[in-house]
Amino acid sequence: MASPSRTVLHSDLNHFYAAVECMRNPALRAHPVAVCGRQEDRHGIVLAKNCAAKACGVRTGETVWQAKTKCPGLIITDAHFSEYTKYSRLVQEIYADYSDLIEPFGIDECWIDVTASSRLGNGEQLAHEIRRRVKRELGLTVSVGVSFNKVFAKLGSDMRKPDAVTVIAREQFREKVWPLAVEELLGVGPATAKTLHRYGVRTIGDLAQCPTSLLQYKFGVGGLRLWEYANGEDDTPVVPQCSAPPIKSVGNGVTFNADLTSSEEVWPMLLMLADEVARRLRAAQKKAYGIALSVRTGDLRDRSWQTVLEQPTQHAADLAGGAFSLFCQHYTWSQPVRAMTVRAIHLDDEQAAEQLSLFCDAGKRERDASVDATLDNIRRRFGRRAITHAATLHLPKLPSIAEETELLLPNGLQTMRGLCR
Ligand SMILES: [Mg+2]
Incomplete structure (x- = not known):
């Protein structure tokens, strides 16, 4: 409370x-x-x-x-x-x-x-x-x-x-807040709003009076949280940046200067995005058991998919490979690609024990890790752009501005979008 x-x-x-x-x-x-x-x-x-x-x-x-x-x-x-x-x-x-x-x-x-x-x-x-x-x-x-x-x-x-x-x-929140459209509430994105509309929930007041059993059934714990928000029961603290809780996922996204029109163009972009995700995973001493890919199409629709990786990783090529196979599996090219975000999910401490797959090449993993350590070292000393993948050297559709990066923290509220470079 x-x-x-x-x-x-x-x-x-x-x-x-x-x-x-x-x-x-x-x-x-x-x-x-x-x-x-x-x-x-x-x-x-x-x-x-x-x-x-x-x-x-x-x-x-x-x-x-x-x-x-x-x-x-x-x-x-x-x-x-x-x-x-x-x-x-x-x-x-x-x-x-x-x-x-x-x-x-x-x-x-x-x-x-x-x-x-x-x-x-x-x-x-x-x-x-x-x-x-x-x-x-x-x-x-x-x-x-x-x-x-x-x-x-x-x-x-x-x-x-x-x-x-x-x-x-507190005394007048019902009069002020409840008549507003439900999508005005933090945490109600377009997909959630669409589902809520189907059940006749159009205002924040409708949401506040909606049976919690329905919200839990449709949206899980997140549905209960939205109900609490609508009823003025959000008790999440204001958390200063320096004492923020542990990260739950690491994402990196970019909107392109011009739409991408082929998978050949998509791969180096994924590699570039994954490179930064991997760097930040290593800096946070985390490894990822899963990867999520979001794509914004030329007509501004968002699609996203996720998958579990065979082995946990903090290596860019593994993350990019996972993202690219998601892309190839799901993307039909009915529209060009406007923007993409790669996110490492299901994180664990890098020290945590893992079960090595029979088919996993332990020698390769060790070599990858030592290349990564060298990369990180060079970048620490000479800057982020000092060294990069050859495949990402010439990308005319990449904006010459900061990428949008994001850390998703355990509390759904605390998505921080910051700028790197
Ligand atoms: Mg503003």
Whole structure:
């Protein structure tokens, strides 16, 4: 049960990438702007847009060409990820004046537990102070949700934007939250929403009043958790990054500059993605017993598959091989490939005992491990890009920007999207 006295803020930077670009070049401010992977290429993908572009119907994930068709005056800018990381850090420094309990959620969102900061003001006052300071000191705007748990704080930050504060107090959460569409709730993705709709669950209130037996039957433990969220019973703590719980899976994904149209193009991309996953598995001293692959198609649909590996591994080629066989087994090429994520799942400590298969080549495994150790060493000393697989040397469809990486922690809430490179 949630502590009755908790005060949690969720602060979300509005149109973050586009806002930073407009600050770098104020002449952009008056125009619709989209930040894209690679602007000289008409197949570049929209990564972010400002309000004016949004008003024209420009969507994240579509091609520059599609966006320009909707909005002929659209100004396209390159992405500058090191700037976004810098501002993300500066904003967090402001949050740190109000609490030590700050949990980032992606590059532009954070939960801040201000329960212990009541001498500085109540939740709503602190939210406004943060909102004003971010605007004055950094020239960016945030929308802040204030509530008694993380899920409603996040919901609040979505309810009014930009540059706004929304309070969802315990006494009035039913009036404020229950009429909202169920997909607004954290944890209700498109697939879950679709199933819920089939059972007539359209609002968060419908979900709150849905029999738990049905939710458990359809979604397992996750269904019960959603029911608790809808009823204001989320008691997950705000966990600062440094004391985050052990990782449950390691994923790495990328949206391509141009859609992939053949399996020959898919393989080196998988190898590149798996390489980073493997590096991070080794850094975390984990091995994976399974692999999951997600593919976003050219028409923006997501597919995913997973499989158990014959032997646990922390070696890139094994992970890429598993992902590629999933791909070949399941992908029909009715659409080109827009984006892919490779995720190592079913993790265990690398020291944990394992049963070696009769057909496993122990000598090869040892050689792989020693090559990996050498790779890691070179990269530690000379940087991530110092050495790479020959197959991934020339990939014109790979964006020259940061990959999206993600650590999925045991609590479904704590998916952190960060940037590497
Ligand atoms: Mg945002």
